[in-house]
Amino acid sequence: QVQLVESGGGLVQAGGSLRLSCATSEDIFKRSAMGWFRQAPGRKREFVAAVSWTGGTTTYADSLKGRFNISKDSAKNTLYLQMNGLKPEDAAVYYCASVVGGLGSKWASEYDYWGQGTQVTVSS
DSSP, X not given: OOOOEEEOOEEEETTOOEEEEXXXXXXXXXXXXXXXXXXXXXXXXXXXEEEOTTSOOEEEOGGGBTTEEEEEXXXXXXXXXXXXXXXXXXXXXXXXXXXXXXXXXXXXXXXXEEOOOEEEEEEO
């Protein structure tokens, strides 16, 4: 069974930074496109960022470009999301997702596996 384990969420003041992590098995990590999505209360799950299975292609939600950075650490089989300049509207549960192969899709339906989520809270 594929497991994606997120960590790194927490409470941060507006303007601050957080780095989220998503760990999985080596086999899944090296073969999978991976993405980050988020869901705030009462809102639909939305795309944040994704990276291709090779790590060579990254995609971001237009509104988050320049503040968020997605990266893969092959030595640790871990996906990261560096979030800078956090705003209260960034508060949500952040989910990591994976799908074997692929370039990193914006569509949640194209991912096969999901983590349990990590809460990000931003105080104003």
